[in-house]
Amino acid sequence: MSRLIVISNRVSAPTTAQPAAQGGLAVALTAALREAEGIWFGWSGETGETGDLKFETFDGVTSATIDLPEQDVDEYYDGYANRTLWPLFHYRLELTEFEREFQGGYERVNRVFGEVIAPHIEPDDLIWIHDYHMIPLGWVLRQHGLTNRIGFFLHIPWPPTRLLTALPEHRRLVDALFAYDVVGFQTEEWLETFHDYVTHEMGGSLGPDGAITVGARTIRAIACPIGIDAQEFIANASSKEAAATHRRMIESSIGRSLIVGVDRLDYSKGLEERFNGYQRYLETRPDAHANVYMLQIAPPSRDAVQSYRDIRAHLDALSGRINGAFADIDWVPLRYVNQGFPRNVLAGVYRAARVGLVTPLRDGMNLVAKEYVAAQNPDDPGVLILSRFAGAAAQLDSALIVNPYSADDIADSIAKALAMPREERIARWRPMHENIVSEDVIWWRKRFTTALMQQ
Incomplete structure (x- = not known):
């Protein structure tokens, strides 16, 4: 059975300090990680010089985190993620801040994640990357030679094309999604807005069963609404x-x-x-x-x-x-x-x-x-x-x-x-x-x- 590798901005796996998984998403992913003997990678939430990954296994689930320098937190997290992508993807252009250093910090941190995580990936691992903080990470992992199946799930809306094109180098961001094998959206509406961008801005074509082709690369994009741990x-x-x-x-x-x-x-x-x-x-x-x-x-x-x-x-x-x-x-x-x-x-x-x-x-x-x-x-x-x-x-x-x-x-x-x-x-x-x-x-x-x- 292939291992499942989960990568997200923050890690919600159970640890010694936090024994219970927090929220339905954490419950679902930790159950899968336990079954597949996988690893959940992410930022520790702490500032400090980026060093080696800190591994912890608790209750059958392994997590691995890194610290980030204060500048990276300012530019990657507070900056590009939460002052650029978050408002723009929620249709709030008037609140969106376009700063070149934000984009630089965002891409730099995604490269750091790729550099520290890639050596721990085995050839048969399934890799599942989550949310807007990590859009370029699949592309970074491909640059490290990984040929694994890699999926990406966006938990927030995908904005209309006319809004997204306000983002400097928007094509660069969307191009990165074509490094994945499967890209998931919460609803058919967000999937359709993604289709609109790909067909009108990238000259892409839509095929059966969610296939989208741009140039020589074909990915599958699906609507996959997240639920709660209902029971x-x-x-x-x-x-x-x-x-x-x-x-x-x-x-x-x-x-x-x-x-x-x-x-x-x-x-x-x-x-x-x-x-x-x-x-x-x-x-x-x-x-x-x-x-x-x-x-x-x-x-x-x-x-x-x-x-x-x-x-x-x-x-x-x-x-x-x-x-x-x-x-x-x-x-x-x-x-x-x-x-x-x-x-x-x-x-x-x-x-x-x-x-x-x-x-x-x-x-x-x-x-x-x-x-x-x-x-x-x-x-x-x-x-x-x-x-x-x-x-x-x-x-x-x-x-x-x-x-x-x-x-x-x-x-x-x-x-x-x-x-x-x-x-x-x-x-x-x-x-x-x-x-x-x-x-x-x-x-x-x-x-x-x-x-x-x-x-």
Whole structure:
């Protein structure tokens, strides 16, 4: 059996310091790595002079990490990855920073990864590289003489051609993808935008079964939506911790319906638009004030990037204005929390919420939507309100699908969700739940690796 080699910016395999795999992606990949006696390579998250790989084997899974110099972190991670590619791929051209040193740092770090990893690759290994941080890495490994099957999966959207061409040397970036054997996208929409670029900018041609040819090179590109570890999350929702959190939420609600949002603090998540939509609901339905409240959990991220500091300050002010305008002596309409919580605690929060509000402006998939559905009581489920611009909307089309830019659309959907009879809530929840269970993260992993193994 071939080993599976996973390479990503950060490593989520279990270690002595962090014994449990974090999140569904880590669970799926660590299970595959354990079966295949593979290795998960990535950045340690620490700064320091790049040296030898640090290997650790824990619970049957081997990880290998390197430190990066501070300049590389500034240019590769904070710079090109998070100030150039991330905003551009999320359709935010006005936030995209085009700096030559960012691109130089990005390519330099990918070369470093190739140099330190290539000697540890065996001829029969399957190599699976993840996300926008590592787009050129397959090409780098080919330069080191590797002829292995190499796959790449993009977890975020692929932008329209007219946006991508704003990137200096955009052709160079896309050319690198043709070093892979299989390239995966979250949805058919992102796959189609990739097709558009390849055919119009590169003169490529599309063949059967996902084949794409440019010049002498043919790759396979597929849509492969990632799921959650559904059974594990369903079990989480029934755990003691989740039950205690559920009771706590019900008691603190004092009979009011809970609307919940859970998002990393990021401008792509549409938090400002969500707050505006909730404010519109409060403005237009004053009789509902005593019966509802909203909890937004938004742990901060990427504090080194100015746009993230800006969005945090703006949301602090906006949440304060909403509470100042509508709160009463015994009611606060919006609870805004800037910290993360364990997944079993979140499962209890989701189960207590009458409405799950998931309204990103653009998202590759969005697993919070799937977690919310998985956590619900089958006999009395809540209602998912989901942005049409989340990748998950293609699978969870029984949700109330909204335009996140429209405050009125969000407000109307909140009102509809809170008034929805139990029979309709169950009818909408059931097909979403079935999809989440059948196309879970293990299904996703097997679908991609099966495609990668096919010659």
